[in-house]
Amino acid sequence: MARVLVLEDEDDIRAFIVINLKRAGYEVLQAGTGEEALEIVNNSNDIDMAVLDVMLPGIDGFEVCRKIREKDRNMGIIMLTAKSQELDKISGLTMGADDYMIKPFSPMELVARIDALARRVEMLNGGKQKNLVSGPFRIDTAARVVLKNEVEIDLTQIEYSIMKLFIENEEQSLTREEILNSVWGENYFGDPKIVDVNIRRLRRKIEDDPSNPKYIKTIWGYGYRWRKEE
Secondary structure, three states, X not given: OXXXXXXXXXXXXXXXXXXXXXXXXXXXXXXXXXXXXXXXHHOOOOOOEEEEEOXXXXXXXXXXXXXXXXXXXXXXXXXXXXXXXXXXXXXXHHOOOOEEEEOOOOHHHHHHHHHHHHHHHHHHXXXXXXXXXXXXXXXXXXXXXXXXXXXXXXXXXXHHHHHHHHHHOOOOEEEHHHHHHHHOXXXXXXXXXXXXXXXXXXXXXXXXXXXXXXXXXXXXXXEEEXXXXX
């Protein structure tokens, strides 16, 4: 899951951006000031993209862009502004931005720009995908393997896909239908109980005590939830 930093001082606009990016499957970090954004960037090495508002009190979006580029040449950057002047566009691109959007913009356009930028960032990084970590589990998404305490677990591809879905959505309750659609596809017309069968098998492989599961919790009458170990 790609991580996106959203820098926007107007709460309503920031919330609008965040909810649409989350719906599109991105993990989102939020900042209301340039200072806060730089603190997040300086304390994190795994931000893939940034959406930066230009006009901010204190450190503006241009300066944040410049500082990011000093640290990371490959992070994708989109600048946002309420202005349409060519000078602002040129300034942002000169500072190292990849793209530029003028407010107001549609959520579909924003997500499309982010999706395109995500593909470019992945190519710049050699197409390598990242590890997903939850408690003692680590998923190597490039090798498509799951490890517990750094010991590989022998999983089928379906079981791997279920694990990946859970860890990408840890602490979130997922319905059986959501799991079915995500893993088997929306065009699957078999018995939905296949979800329960595979989760029973998965529990036998990953749980210390499958009869008293610690990680895959059943939400009765609803579905399942992945519980991250404290």
